[in-house]
Amino acid sequence: MGTLIKKDLSSPTRPKITKQFFYRKVIPVLFVLPILLIHMTVVLGPSISSIYFSLTEWNGIGPAKFIGLANFQKITTDRQYIHAFQNNLIWLLFFLTIPIAMALIAASLIAPLKKGGLFFRAILFIPYILPSVITASIWKDLLHIDIGLGGVAARLGMPFLNIAYFGRTDTALLAAAFVDNWHWWGFLMVLFLTAMQSVPQELYDAAKIDGANRWNEFIHVTLPGIRPTLVFMLLMTGIWSFLAFDYVWITTQGGPAGASELLSILVFKNAFQRFNAGYAAAIGLTMSFFAGIIIGIFQILRKRGWEI
Amino acid sequence: MMRFLFPRRTSSLVPNYIIVLLLVIFAIGPLVILVFNSLKTPADAGRNLIGFPREIILSNYPRAWVVGQFGKTLPNTLILVAGTVVATLILSGMAAYSIAKLNLPGSGILTMYMLISSSLPIQLFLVPLFFLWRKLGLVNNLLGLIIIYVATNAPFSIFLLRSYMIQIPSDFEDAARVDGAGEWDVFQRVVVPLAWPAFLTVGLVVGLSVWNEYLLATVFLTKQELFTVVTSYYNFSTAYGGRDWGLTSAGAVMMIFPLVVLFLLMQRRFIEGLTQGGLKG
Numbered sequence: 001m002g003t004l005i006k007k008d009l010s011s012p013t014r015p016k017i018t019k020q021f022f023y024r025k026v027i028p029v030l031f032v033l034p035i036l037l038i039h040m041t042v043v044l045g046p047s048i049s050s051i052y053f054s055l056t057e058w059n060g061i062g063p064a065k066f067i068g069l070a071n072f073q074k075i076t077t078d079r080q081y082i083h084a085f086q087n088n089l090i091w092l093l094f095f096l097t098i099p100i101a102m103a104l105i106a107a108s109l110i111a112p113l114k115k116g117g118l119f120f121r122a123i124l125f126i127p128y129i130l131p132s133v134i135t136a137s138i139w140k141d142l143l144h145i146d147i148g149l150g151g152v153a154a155r156l157g158m159p160f161l162n163i164a165y166f167g168r169t170d171t172a173l174l175a176a177a178f179v180d181n182w183h184w185w186g187f188l189m190v191l192f193l194t195a196m197q198s199v200p201q202e203l204y205d206a207a208k209i210d211g212a213n214r215w216n217e218f219i220h221v222t223l224p225g226i227r228p229t230l231v232f233m234l235l236m237t238g239i240w241s242f243l244a245f246d247y248v249w250i251t252t253q254g255g256p257a258g259a260s261e262l263l264s265i266l267v268f269k270n271a272f273q274r275f276n277a278g279y280a281a282a283i284g285l286t287m288s289f290f291a292g293i294i295i296g297i298f299q300i301l302r303k304r305g306w307e308i
Numbered sequence: 309m310m311r312f313l314f315p316r317r318t319s320s321l322v323p324n325y326i327i328v329l330l331l332v333i334f335a336i337g338p339l340v341i342l343v344f345n346s347l348k349t350p351a352d353a354g355r356n357l358i359g360f361p362r363e364i365i366l367s368n369y370p371r372a373w374v375v376g377q378f379g380k381t382l383p384n385t386l387i388l389v390a391g392t393v394v395a396t397l398i399l400s401g402m403a404a405y406s407i408a409k410l411n412l413p414g415s416g417i418l419t420m421y422m423l424i425s426s427s428l429p430i431q432l433f434l435v436p437l438f439f440l441w442r443k444l445g446l447v448n449n450l451l452g453l454i455i456i457y458v459a460t461n462a463p464f465s466i467f468l469l470r471s472y473m474i475q476i477p478s479d480f481e482d483a484a485r486v487d488g489a490g491e492w493d494v495f496q497r498v499v500v501p502l503a504w505p506a507f508l509t510v511g512l513v514v515g516l517s518v519w520n521e522y523l524l525a526t527v528f529l530t531k532q533e534l535f536t537v538v539t540s541y542y543n544f545s546t547a548y549g550g551r552d553w554g555l556t557s558a559g560a561v562m563m564i565f566p567l568v569v570l571f572l573l574m575q576r577r578f579i580e581g582l583t584q585g586g587l588k589g
Contacts, residue, residue: 025413027491031406032418035399035462042459043425046433046440053436060439106331109324120328122575124335129571129578131520131538134560137545138338141345141553147357186335191583243429246522250542264431271435272527284431291429 053281060277071282081283084254084261087173088290091262092241094177095184096234102181103188104230108218110189111196121193124186132183136250139179140166169259172252176260180247191229199225231298238294242287263287339564346557353553368558375548376559380533381540384450385519388536391454392518393511396465399458401507404469405495409481426463430523438527448531456528457518465510468584472506473499505577512574513581519567537563 054071058064075081110120127135142148143165150162165175203221212220223230245264248254254261254269263283271280345353346368348361373379406412407419437456438447446452480502481494489497500507519537526539535543541563545556571578 023491024411028406028410028412031402031410031491031495032412035403035458035466036418038399038455039422039425039459039462042437042456043428043433044421046436047425047428049436049440050432060435102331106328109328113321113324113328116325120332121579122572123332125575125579126339126568126571127335128582129516129520129567130564131541131567132522133538133542133545134564137541137549137556137560138342140549141357141557142338142341144357144550147353147355149358151356152358182334182338187582190579194583239427243431245431250522264429267431267435271438277435277439280435284429284435288429288432291427295427 050281050284053278054285055282056278058278058281059275060271061275064278067278071279072286074279075282075286080258080261080266081263083258084263084266087260087262088242088244090173091177091244092238094174095181095237095241099181099185099188100230100234100237102185103192106185106189107192107196108222110193111222121190125190126186127183128187130183132246133250135183136179136247139175139182140251143175166252167256169256172256173248173260176248176251179251180244183247188233191233192226195226195229196222235294235298238298239291242290242294339568342557343561345553346561348554348557350552350554353557354551357553365554368554369562372555372559372562375555376544376562377535377540378537378559378562381535381537384529384534385537387450388454388457388525389515389518391450392457392461393515395454395458396461396514397507397511400462400465400510401469401500401503402495403462404466404473405499407466408470408473409478409499410491422463422466430460434523434527441528447528448534450529450534453524453528456524457514457521460524461514461517464584465514468510468581469503469506473503476502509577509581512570512578516567516578516582 053064055066055068056064057067057070106124110117113120143150145151145162145164145167146154150165153159153161163171165171199222203225204217207217207221243264244262245268248260248262249265249268252260254265264287267280267284267287270276270283341358344359344361345357347364347366348368349363349365352362407415412418441447441452441456444452446455476499480498484494484498521536522538522542525536526542529535529539541559544559549556
């Protein structure tokens with residue numbers, strides 16, 4: 001519609017084809033150009049050049065020396081890298097299960113509420129809007145040994161819970177994941193809740209007539225009803241799990257003794273503390289590769305006839 | 309347990325309320341405790357970080373303002389937020405207008421480019437970007453960081469603005485064009501006023517993300533006088549955390565209080581914008 005009117009307007013007053021070309025093609029491009037140039041300078045250019053830098057030995061300051069695939073060979077034998085990759089897998093497993101389960105349970109409990117639904121939605125969303133440094137510092141206090149929640153547990157007769165969660169090699173990673181999840185699950189819950197509220201009520205009524213209890217309703221009506229959102233968030237969780245950085249860096253910096261190191265932490269340390277910018281670029285590239293694999297798996301499942 | 313969670317044939321929602329209230333305590337209990345701790349004396353906090361303050365003191369707040377250097381860092385954060393929001397609304401707004409209303413040639417390719425690039429990890433382009441920015445003199449430069457924020461927020465902003473603008477009927481624009489208005493005037497005088505709710509949503513979401521941003525700010529602003537509220541709080545809390553809990557808690561309350569108030573006032577818009585942003589990656 002818009003184009004037809006524009007054509008009628010411009011043809012009598014501006015008969016020249018060049019002018020028409022200017023109004024139809026050049027002006028729209030001029031509107032997009034500034035943001036596109038900025039985006040290509042910040043994101044596209046450096047992303048592509050990191051492929052080159054991953055093939056070099058480079059301290060980030062002097063000239064980069066081409067060394068072929070040596071960085072990637074180093075990755076295959078780098079204990080730190082392998083350990084960080086395993087931690088990313090643990091992170092993935094954690095975020096594919098715990099936040100998803102919490103968000104599904106909360107959303108399905110809130111969806112039928114006639115009173116307070118909006119209130120709960122807003123309150124449970126609050127942790128998501130907080131800066132990561134604050135969230136981390138709050139939980140460092142709460143999980144403090146003796147004077148934090150551990151101390152409370154000890155007084156209630158559970159002294160085994162009174163430990164320095166961020167300072168032990170066996171709990172540091174999970175403690176960071178727990179903090180990240182505290183801020184994350186409410187966001188997921190709101191997404192699920194929105195999806196659940198668009199499931200037609202008739203389906204629930206029909207299920208009730210068939211004698212379904214709430215568990216049956218959840219399995220046979222709610223879950224299929226929110227499937228696109230659920231699957232999409234599983235996909236995004238998969239991608240983000242290989243990119244996670246903030247919470248681990250802020251709570252433990254990958255410690256103690258590398259116990260909570262993730263791939264992103266290795267990139268950061270190599271690039272900005274150890275001056276191995278070439279190696280950092282190579283690690284960054286593998287992170288994108290793993291995220292790409294997750295997308296690939298979903299594409300294959302979709303082609304196999306999964307409704308995603 | 310199953311019968312308690314999913315009782316057969318009763319419409320009682322009491323169990324729902326009980327479980328949801330427990331989750332509410334989980335979500336905001338830590339914030340309540342944070343406020344308690346910000347009112348404690350160091351000795352009181354050092355004994356117990358969970359309960360009520362034995363004696364309420366307010367002096368942690370002015371102390372945190374000074375020690376945490378909020379007077380210096382708040383202007384930096386506000387410049388970053390304002391600069392990024394204004395530039396994003398203008399530049400992403402223009403792009404969204406072009407895609408939604410001007411039959412931009414190749415808009416399909418542009419949309420694909422934005423979709424793919426918005427799922428690229430920061431770590432992929434962080435390292436070369438940092439060294440490029442240093443060459444250009446844009447490290448330790450608020451404008452340099454604003455440019456980066458404008459770029460990283462562009463895909464989300466363009467998608468959200470475009471999807472709103474598409475729904476605006478073209479009649480108003482066409483009337484303006486008949487009156488001889490150029491495309492810039494149409495954008496500025498017709499489309500922006502009509503699409504303001506979307507601009508507001510984008511402004512809130514982008515402003516929040518800049519206010520909270522940590523990784524880029526800590527990499528690109530390394531001079532103390534350029535620290536943002538967030539990066540400076542991180543250093544402050546590592547320096548004082550674990551010994552002066554009242555102080556760090558008061559600093560944290562000052563940082564999140566405006567956020568929480570703004571969120572509660574405009575929660576529908578925030579939630580809408582953030583969930584759409586999340587879905588677009």
